Amino acid sequence: MIDNLNFIYPEIFISLSIMFLLLLGVFKKNSSSLIYNLSIIFLIFTLALIFNYPLQSNISLFNESYKIDYFSSFMKILTMCSGIFVLIISSRYLKIFKMFQIEYSILILCSILGMMVMISSNDLIVFYIGLELQSLALYVLASFNREEIKSSEAGLKYFVLSALSSGLLLYGCSLIYGFSGSTNFIIISENIDSTQLGLTLGIVFILVGLAFKISAVPFHMWAPDVYEGSPTSVTLFFAVVPKIAALTVFIRILYVPFINMIDQWQIIIIFLSIASMIFGAVAAIGQKNLKRLVAYSSIGHMGFALAGLSSGTNEGIQSSIIYISIYLIMNLGLFSCLFTMKRNDKYYENIEDLSGLSKNHPLISLSLMIILFSLAGIPPMAGFFAKFYIFTAVIKESMYFLAIAGLLSTVISAFYYLRIIKIIYFDPEKEKYDTDYNIGLKITLSLSTLLILLYFIFPSRLVEIVSRINII
């Protein structure tokens, strides 16, 4: 048992640092800045610890309920990196909104710990613990801006709906336990009898719970309100990080214990995917608030990630992972731009506020344009390649209707991305925004823009890394 601990240093370290930071915050006055910076450093250190063991190793711990393999390490690295960048770019925002308190970064660390557990879980109970840990932290984060009624509403809404979905998920878990005799993924896959209706029902409940977490249609209702109401820094966190973990669990559960029941779940995933792609594209057209728009666009993007997942092949899984990695970079860039829209300590978040941005802030507009074209999937930006891999995987399995739905939604969604570009470039200018960006914001924005723009030079790097992930 003790040997097992050697392999989970990152998790142990991050839990210890959470406790340490909590104590530090309680006993030291005015330590919010210190704790904020320390949590970034601790996250970087945790990231380094993941590399402590060879990434290729494939280890099952604690009676095979916890798995460290290349897939989990890669997803953890993604989570860490996005967590670090989220913290780096949102410090200024938090200070202005008087949310720069010790709890904020500690909660982020908590939810990241929950995600790490989720990512590595190889057992329904472990998975559920991880999920609840990250969700609980997220409820508090959503309502972190107590002064703002919308933020409290967002937190409450997220809590109620998420609790409901967790309940469904738990019910699904218990059904699966009942019909297969175990909660362990490996044992489930051995005991599985695909003719049993109870198992199918269990899978459906688990899928509903997970679809809620990644806000796939028809379980997306919470997303627009929560995205809009939460503080922008939390919206950024919502839009990116939990989705990585949820997608990982999606892949793990569908492809490890239930791969033999692909006939049963494939159709559900295809439905979720098509509905999300089309709905995300259509519903975003009428939006006025950028954060709401991001919510709908993320619904659409999740539809694409699910499309890759539905193919039932390793290529499909890999394309989904590539998609979510590129999506993460694009969203980091997009939100960095949102954080620059500040005038006299007031942040603006309506699309109209971008009007004529290109005349006052040519560089920011250029990066925003690149990011938006990438989100729309126009070559040669990275977003095109993300979609390209998905289509390639989907067409390989001859799922043409899925590909056509994806293509249609690409064209529809191009419309609202173009509308933003139009407002930035074609419309009359407004007042200038403040230009006192902090260095972290600058670095994140330029890094993500360059990655998106120059991805086409070395497109095979990411593919090479991801192609080592073989689940089946």
Place this chain on the structure above:
Amino acid sequence: MDFPILSSLILLPLVGSLFILFVKSDASNNYQSSKYVALFTSFVNFLISIYLWYLFDNSISAFQFIEDKQWLRGFVNYKVGIDGISILFILLTTFITSLSIISINNSISSRLKEFLIAILVMESLMIGVFCSLDLVIFYLFFEGGLIPMFLIIGIWGGSRRVYSAFKFFLFTLLGSVLMLLAIITIYWTAGTTDIIHLYELGIDWKYQNLLWLAFFSSFAVKTPMWPFHTWLPDAHVEAPTAGSVFLAAILLKLAGYGFIRFSLGLFPIASNFFTPLIYSLSLIAIVFISLVALMQDDMKKLIAYSSVAHMGFVTLGIFTLTQQGIEGSIIQMISHGLISAALFICVGVLYDRTHSRLISNYGGIVSIMPKYAVVFMIFTLAAIGLPGTSGFIGEFLILLGAFQKSFIVAAIASLGVIFAAAYMLWLYKRVVFGNLVNKELLKILDLNKSEIFILWSLAIPILFFGFYPEPLINTIEVSIQDLIKMYDLNLTSYIESGRATLIK
């Protein structure tokens, strides 16, 4: 070939645009330095492409100057190369880009820097389209061109620019995504997207028709063919002169090139099958759109519609699937590139002076702008296809090809020549001759030096190739012979196999 001459053609404009991005120049010094950088880059690119033409070996049909690099891990290679068909388009692109950069004098006052960057990026993407030898690379360049063009129309266009820019973007995107689907399908059925390999392997007959339609959906929008042409007049009217020139002279040629390279080359059976469709759409474009052009009161719109009609000739020529027809189409595309560019610059010259594009505002220009009247006449006659201009060579060869296939098709297409004469001459008459009614016209000046330079450098090749088309025909001849040979081979083997299955 050791030196990557094609890649340098693609990269040079990008390097130039990077320079422009960092060069200090703004409205105060009239953007002089960035204009010089742009001019220099595009001119050097033009010289390189001339040199490329000089190095190019006419006598072989295989692709030359091939560069092949691993790009998308074992999946797609970065592969470029040219044959007789593509080299002319590359020349046209570099030539027109240089001219359109010279033509920007005072017509664009705001954000010239961004405009130059957009034009140069556009140039690089277009060259990429014409020399890419891999479907995915082709798609990348083909679609990438949407971004700069969207900005050119949207930022520097006229009053309805937003509408036109959106229409242009979404129309072409919708067409192209289907092509992407087809490209990926080809990859999974044939195992490669390398064009040379695909030419050798051939594509399964079962899939050809659907794939052909997917490619067609993209090319038909880009050509544009009737009834997918509605974005073109809007886009043209609202684009600034340099943008219109670029759009008409180069962007419209992408689809014609695509039809020859992909539709004929990859799907010969389907091309044969769909010939009646193309014929009817082309004839409608030639006759109906010519009549539409006749009734326009906006000069730019008239020329835009005439472009649609001319492209109708091009598609007709390509799908006659005869040596003359295809040669004619290519020459028609090159000459249309020169002529439409010239006509748009002619309109731009007037527009810069009076800020009106309405034909009714003009009349009697000949007495104030005699030099202008002369060059405008040359281009009008060239657009009609008068013998002695390059327009004639193209249309004549196309009709020659069409007569071999079907008398009726050729006869109806010939009507288009007459209509072209009608609308162009009527336009010329209303603008240049007649009484000088509009007193404001008295104030305007004749062509200045740079305008004379641009217009004559377009007029000379039009006249030269009109009298002596040998250099053009020599360049493309062998490649087209090879294409036709391959097409015939495929068709006969298809027919034989059809018989074989019948006998079974």
